[in-house]
Amino acid sequence: MSVETTIDTSRVRDAASCLVWLAKLAADPVNDEAKLALSQLLASEGAFEDSARIPLGMVQSQPANLPAVEQLASIFSNAGDAERLAPAVARLRAQA
Secondary structure, eight states: OOGGGOOOTTTOOSHHHHHHHHHHHHTSTTOHHHHHHHHHHHHHTTOHHHHHHHHHHHHHHOTTOHHHHHHHHHHHHHHTOHHHHHHHHHHHHHHO
C-alpha cells in the first residue's frame, strides 16, 4: 500500500470522515489504491451500486486491471448479484 493511501487514524475518526478523505485521494486519476479503498468502504456500508461504479470505471479504462476486476467480483458476490458476478469471474479466469 502506498504512503498516499495509508490512513492516519489520529485524523480520521469515523466512517464519514474516512469517506471524505478517501474521496479526495481517489479523485487523483492515477491513485488506484485510493479508488479501491473507497470502493471497499462504500461496499462495507452497503452502498453496492456506488461501490461498483468505481472499479467498473477503472476496468473500462484499463481492461487488464486485475485488482479492479477482483473488487467487482467481491462487490457482486457480497451483494448476491450472480448475474453481474459471472462476467467478473470469467474475466478473472481469463486473466489467470
